[in-house]
Amino acid sequence: MKSPVPKARSGRPLSASAAKLRLLKRLRCTLRYEKKAWESGARLVAGVDEVGRGSLFGWVVAAAVILYPAYRLRGLRDSKLLLPDRREVLAERIREHCLAWAVAAVDAARIDQINIYHASRAAMREAVLRLSPSADHLLVDALRLDCDVPQNAIIHGDALSASIAAASILAKVERDRMMREWDAVFPEYGLASHKGYSTPKHVAALRELGPTALHRQSFAPVWQNPVPQEAFAFMNDEMAEALEAEQVVAEGLAG
Numbered sequence: 001m002k003s004p005v006p007k008a009r010s011g012r013p014l015s016a017s018a019a020k021l022r023l024l025k026r027l028r029c030t031l032r033y034e035k036k037a038w039e040s041g042a043r044l045v046a047g048v049d050e051v052g053r054g055s056l057f058g059w060v061v062a063a064a065v066i067l068y069p070a071y072r073l074r075g076l077r078d079s080k081l082l083l084p085d086r087r088e089v090l091a092e093r094i095r096e097h098c099l100a101w102a103v104a105a106v107d108a109a110r111i112d113q114i115n116i117y118h119a120s121r122a123a124m125r126e127a128v129l130r131l132s133p134s135a136d137h138l139l140v141d142a143l144r145l146d147c148d149v150p151q152n153a154i155i156h157g158d159a160l161s162a163s164i165a166a167a168s169i170l171a172k173v174e175r176d177r178m179m180r181e182w183d184a185v186f187p188e189y190g191l192a193s194h195k196g197y198s199t200p201k202h203v204a205a206l207r208e209l210g211p212t213a214l215h216r217q218s219f220a221p222v223w224q225n226p227v228p229q230e231a232f233a234f235m236n237d238e239m240a241e242a243l244e245a246e247q248v249v250a251e252g253l254a255g
Contacts (some may be wrong), residue, residue: 029078030162033139033152034163042131047065048141048145048164050171051175054197055216056218057196058191059106064130064138067163078168088173091169102128104126106122108214120143128149136196139252141157162205188205189212
């Protein structure tokens, strides 16, 4: 017997993303996974998560967070379920009251080179390696990482584990900050509003203007709109000047 298709109040079937969001809202974010790790002998349990995997622009950003066992941070949940202002408040509390935290990112060029799955794992691994003190157990949202630390991959971990939720919030706040900064450079794309995701406004801008050098060229909505982009010309000029200067210095040393 097939499971009933989730429907909105209007009676129409929900999209996959809307159905997932409804599921996440029903899940409870607790410390039960952390408690299991602590009971097994672990002391420094880190939650790890990434954001930006589906974006067409810029970095995938990951974070790792080690919470104090005795301190309860209230309000932790999947960052997608929180309003921006609430995320900012919680991010500040997490950084202030956790035992350790770290953020890492992999840029668009690397994403195009190794694909978004491996780039996400690389960013998460780097965040773990930047923790001080180092973690002795990892709780990872849906993935396993290439490191020797004992770990559990938890499906919907950012909605179930307090540590992973904390990492999700820090990663989301950091990536949103980056998108706001790049919005000032490329205002025509609306990065501050959609954070680089495939919204109608973003796709329309790609069709009209083509991608920037910071778009993920391996993603279909980007390579399907290869209009020459001049918004990055100032950086190309600076790069040419730098290369010319390096050549002058090299010639001087050779002489």
